[in-house]
Amino acid sequence: MADQQAQTGEDIRPTDIPAIRWEEPPEGPVLVLLDQTRLPAEEVELVCTDASALVEAIRSLAVRGAPLLGIAGAYGVALAAVRGFDVDEAAKALQSARPTAVNLSVGVRRAQSAHRAALARSGEPEDAAAAALAAARALHREDAEASVRMAEHGLALLDELLPGGGHRILTHCNTGSLVSGGEGTAFAVALHAHRAGRLRRLWVDETRPLLQGARLTAYEAARSGMSYTLLTDNAAGSLFAAGEVDAVLIGADRIAADGSVANKVGSYPLAVLARYHHVPLIVVAPVTTVDPDTPDGAAIEVEQRPGYEVTEVTVPQGAAAGAVGGVPVAPLGTQAYNPAFDVTPPELVTAIVTEEGAVSPVTAEGLAELFERSRRATVD
Template identity: 45%
Template sequence: MGALRHEHHGFSLYWEDNAVMAVDQRALPQRFELLRLESVDALIDAVRVLAVRGAPAIGLAGAFGVALSVRTHRTAGAVDEDSVRADAARIADARPTAVNLAWGVRRAVAQLPNGPQAVVDEAMKMVAEDAAVNSAAAARAADLVESLHPHRPLRLLTHCNTGRLATAAVGTALGGIIELRRRGRVAEVLVDETRPLLQGSRLTAWELGEAEVPYRICVDSAAAAAMSRGMVDCVLVGADRIAANGDAANKIGTYGLAVAAARHGIPFVVVAPESTWDPDLPDGSGIPIEEREAAEVTGDADAAVAPAGAGVFNPAFDVTPGELITAIVTEDRVVRPRDAHREQRAELIRSRIVGLLEAFPDYPRPGVVYQDLSRIYAEPGVLDDAADHVRDHFSGRFDRIVAVESRGFVMGAVLAARCEVPLTLVRKPGKLPGAVHSVGYALEYGEDRLEVRQGAIAPGERVLCVDDVLATGGTLLAAAELVEASAAEVAGSVVLVELSGLPGAERLKAYDLLSLCEVAA
């Protein structure tokens, strides 16, 4: 292990004496070695074999590669620009998935008309920019994670390597984790080993150790189990390319983490610089996925671990759909792809419910419009989609469902089954045995009471109250009072249909209310 020279301390690559100096990431953690890359071919090889890796870092390497080409193709004070542009194309193609590589090459090539020194200066400027960009993104990511979990030390999980080794300095997702540690907010970091090249257990673990952040290495296939056991509060990862809709490519295995995080209601945060966005790509289906050599999987060092001739599927990256991403944090902004997808899905659910509702005027008495939900219950898939939307909206924020008699039982049962949480039924008077909590309330057309058995809701539980229609709000308000009488917390309220023009929403303004559709009373 060693250190970078004083003037370059903390930087994973830099320009020195007409060459690129870079930390050889293949040697870590056993040895800290610097590579001296003096030619375009040497730089391309270093990128391909992952001696230099990480989307931001290879973007900077691309810019430095153009500077090396300018040095090579400069004679008698003139630069052979055609040869430099040919080298630039080879550099940009060295690894196809990370958009930063082509971005860095383009920035350096754009300086060719201004002379050789301008190309070098641009690459060096990009290194300084990268450090500043990563510091800003790391601080913004730490702020976001603190806002999601404000009250206790955090258990974090990360994948691959997104620290200073993957950038010029500071890091993206790992930079955010180290910033959270600086703020005293980290209990432990689970580090996915990251198959097949172990960037997590080799590089991220090394960086966390250097920063004195407590960590444990996690077998990739154990990450979902760790989530199921309550060992993870937030997942933070980087990205190599982000499509316009928020779909994000990252190291293989990231997609599975996002699926598991969504299943367990755990925030999934991507931290990446603005240069990682590809605004010309509508969605992730167009991201090219690099496939690597079979030997990375079939062998371990010089030893074979698979039968000779075994077929191998070894993609370097996968694409996580934006709908699974809680937030993408850059140096300038926080983008919430899941919210955009959620809004689209909410509108589809709203239109389906409205199309299936039947209104019956003057029922059960004159002046009342009865909204019948029978066709909604009969239509396959509607309640499933509605339950998925409710689960996402209240992600990880409730421990129990309370459903109100009688039509609230239907949605409450579907939602409880979907979220695998207990269901408690709130009944009308005289229908529950034993001691009960009881609350009276006013209806749109009369008065009634609701009751729940004492002990049916555990003290301290976070409870979601579910009913079918919101009119004056009396029923759901009574359900909330029963929850609070049980020494539990109301996490929110859900209704399939809200009647606009009535005071229900106003009466429930103290709680998070989700109405799946709204119709005129």
């Protein structure tokens, strides 16, 4: 396994640094990731030369977010193939890196299937590796295109639900370009509203315990010139009570066949608050996040993260001091409950917005129809 870091130059703006890219230096192909554990303090890239390095990057959340995990998984299979490693072994390791995010498995299977098909046709490992890489690049491109369409569909729905513009949107976790081949999912809708002059305020949940909202969404909002305000997760209730939220926009890591949505822990309480205060809650995710093989929310495997993420406050400290530093906030030996996600039932979701359009009300039948429509469009 080889894994190295390279710090970006000070003259490079954040928008110049993609979350993921494939490169082919003289020493061999590599997958380059923007290390999200180091943001916003510094922009540092990880260079992965094999699937093992990528698995570690996924588990440590250096690369994260459902759509981006799918892209990373596909590139990981291609990396194993191009460098002559066991592709099936790499695919198995990648798929198990984070169990809740269905996009990761989708991306891995897509590149793995392309590799197997090409190998069966020609018997040449080089052809199979090229096919896996082509599949990864196609998924990367499709996700960027899907991001544009989700933003358009999402803003159209917002304008329909909230005529007059001036939207005050509350979001949770991070759903922008750091999780996507394009400009994101839920964040992309808010960004589209901002560019259209129809975003009054973006409320950003801190997103405990790893602060993806404070570290990453605020970072993206600032660089985009958006009007945003950061709040602790437990302040959301008072914000709703004051009538300061017009809509809640979140992403998803897995959407079950019945419309149950697994997203970053803290999403379900927002859904309950939104329903009580008659505020629409909109989930924005690509069709690849819909998993027809998962029947309902109870069948979604929820990843359990290490307890130290709760008992310590993790803060980026800079390259010289190491990637992160943990400051204890609980007595030694304290047990912690740390699910990475929670599940919101479909009756609390106003709409699910995908690149193929919106489903509202959210029903199994509506999702199945959308999924089939997307499948036919892909085949055509």
